[in-house]
Amino acid sequence: MLVAMLQMVVVAAGGGKWDLLRSNIGVSAMHMQLLNNDRVVIFDLTDFGASNISLPNNRCRDNPKDLALQHDCTAHSVEYNVASNSIRPLFVYSNTWCSSGAAMLDGSLMQTGGFNDGYNTVRVFKPCNDNSCDWQEFSNVLTHRRWYASNHILPDGRQIIFGGRDRFSYEFYPKTSGADLAVELSFLKDTRDPTIENNLYPFVFLNVDGNMFVFTNNRAIMFDYVRRVVVRTYPTIPGGDPRNYPSSGSAVLLPLRISSGAVVAEVLVCGGAPKGSFTSANNGNFVTALNTCGRIRINDPNPQWLMETMPLARVMGDMVLLPNGNVLIINGAAAGTAGWGIARNPVLTPLVYRPNNQAGSRFEAQNATSIPRMYHSNAILLRDGRVLVSGSNPNAYYTFTGVLYPTDLTMQAYSPEYLDPQFAPLRSNIVSPASHSQLGYGQLLTINFTLPQPTINATTLTISIVAPPFTTHSFSMNQRLLLLTTSNVTSLGGSNYQLRVSTPNSKILAPPGYYLLFLVYQQVPSPGIWVQFK
Template sequence: MNRYSSILFFLFLQLFFAIQPCHRVVTTAAGGGSWQLLQKSIGIVAMHMQLLNNDRVVIYDRTDFGRSNLSLPDGKCRVDSSDLVVKNDCTAHSVEYDVLANKFRPLMVQTDVWCSSGSVVPDGSLVQTGGFSDGERKVRTFYPCNGDCDWVETGDGLKARRWYATNHLLPDGKQIVIGGRDQFNYEFYPKTSSPGVYSFPFLSQTNDRGSENNLYPFVFLNSDGNLFVFANNRAVLYDYKTGKVVKTYPAIPGGDPRSYPSTGSAVMLPLKNLDAATIEAEVLVCGGAPRGSFEKVAKRNFVKALDTCGRIKINGPNPQWAMETMPYARVMGDMTLLPNGAVLIINGAGTGTAGWENGRNPVLNPVLYWPNGAAGSRFESLNPSTIPRMYHSTAILLRDGRVLVAGSNPHVGYAFRGALFPTELRLEAFSPPLFGRAAE
């Protein structure tokens, strides 16, 4: 068994022998996966979620939506004279969810984390950067604990404003922070020496005026130490140490954008050792919205989302995209790699784009993608949820094999009544079938 197979096997064993949490409510048959309603309300919208090494999940929402449905403890209040909605807000916009106990508690986040980014670093803490308005240069850290720990915020820890940027953990323990609105560059955190901000022309080359489509680029660390970066409809292999493009990949067939606000999703599939010297690395990009969809939504024309996935072997001498068709068109979907190597595609809409009130026709059925299946038969439609998960919905893998699903607020503020898709505070879990086709 090679090193990468050993790691995957170890994670697989961890997954299935982990302690199972209580309070389960199974709502559908197990054959196509089962749904559980965990909490009727966690008080905030789960715009971002991150699992920590102590089986706690940090969840956070933007701070300028108005008051949430969860009070801060001990009379704490967030005072922000620049906030346009509530300048003295005594409600929470972040929570810590205890997976094993199925309980949550409010946290205090000071600055606006709307469309921010972050990563867990080697010591287990979550380092979260950027955001909107007063949060655009901030760095926030959450250290895992079993007590009453909370967010720790620094001053302007970033050199540039970062809104809709992407973070990736590097082998030396630093994070690289790539792009963001009007930022065609990257930087590192903790900070490096001057100049601090490094130009990345690929981001300006993939920037569509008006709709942009290069925000929240898909970034993966390749086996050779370089970064695979996908924005709009194109990708490069990038040496961040020298600032040079190592390889340029062909545009994804069809030419339609896949990154925000067209908002498809992507994963790197499990690595394969072809021989002692060759590692095969593949990236899968699914869904999105046809070019021009963002502009058409302004006229209330909700274009059908993309129903295709592109798959590419990034280390080969002549990489080419292989295209496949999903059972459902999907924009704003979330993709999660499961311990058996399958990919779960979940949440999102069938028409429209990301953005306020810009999505229609929620896609309630998750889909499994089996990478080792025969071409043309890799997708498996699973049991649906009853809860639409639109703009600002999230899904993450838990240690016991379930996928935590939450969020959805396609409105400028909280809207619990009289909205086509009300603000969603419920927390649920989906248990995908993990054994059926794992050996393919």
């Protein structure tokens, strides 16, 4: 039995509430995606032994390329039903280890790459409500091997896939023609540390001009993927420390406020591990993680990084855009790096980052959990405003005893402070449009809602639309939040109100697909509804 002194990092906290949803979901949540039927697809790698949940109907997976268990009757993917708090095992064949993906126009999850027989594979999961859907897999369709790559939805509905281990290129899927092959991008090679590859899982965001912001290691570019040219090179993030896997900070595109003027696009990069931490950790020296965030206006004439200090150092954290425009920073460790067994000191306290506050007063610590969420853990926003948290397996196999941080198969919900009962009088409910309505671009949308207030302050009311991301390894791919300008808020009598809002006017601002739409009053969001932009 391994015996060690554990340090749990907890600080004085603000709000928020933790609930244990399930003590065992059967698989470790290496990857998660919320679908438009309020079910979450969760999966792990496939070829390092059995999971803790069996496949149904005596089904087994027979894969001669599996490295550990070629005849395997356990599931390595599950579907979580939010409404019923239930788990359904799914069948995935090829190895999904450290893969990537995003949700498509029709609401299906299209998922790419992995390891071994998964290198060039594409997998599709189309949501259903009758428990009949399962993974579909298409082998040898990616041009290059994609392992630790990053994906993003484009305005034309395709995904662009950047990088991966030993792959300094990008490609598109679905393919549009036989000539739609991989294209080399020297920036991905130039930012590689050959000893530890701190350019894996690049941070990529679609800019408001249609170009791609790409951050790897400690540097960033703006890339025109249509003309295949770098249109801007940004300063190195101050301090020069790496932020991508395995140094594993996290990043978000801050909420885009859509108004009549120019849309300001800002990227926030937080946490990570100092240069050399991976090597030090493998030698038994667990270096304190970074406690800094860099924030940059990516379209400024002379963009510069604004550095801020978090109350807690954090590596392997997840950053979740909340409906009210704040950022939740959750999970991770205070020392070491990403990888099997090379991090220490779980950070149990989430932080809320309020981007509209003055610098120096943007962070607030929240109530802590009691469950460490280390390597291979995840967090995603749900339609009811809670954050689903699961995963943590810093071991090569499912290992529950004799290790410092056992494999964790629990699932929790973190309820941000805005769900506290004291804020119920500020919580609205959208009456129309109906969920799953299709919306056009540049449309004046009428929203009817209820709010238990005799009068309301319309200046504190906003509409936010959120693209649910594909989340893995501390990066939420395709995460995007737009704040829409409201007008003509009128009372319909009693607690009934109506407003009008202008939808985004281009597919560059809101690539096609399903979004969650929330009405936010005085920072308190309604339950979301699903809308589809086509």
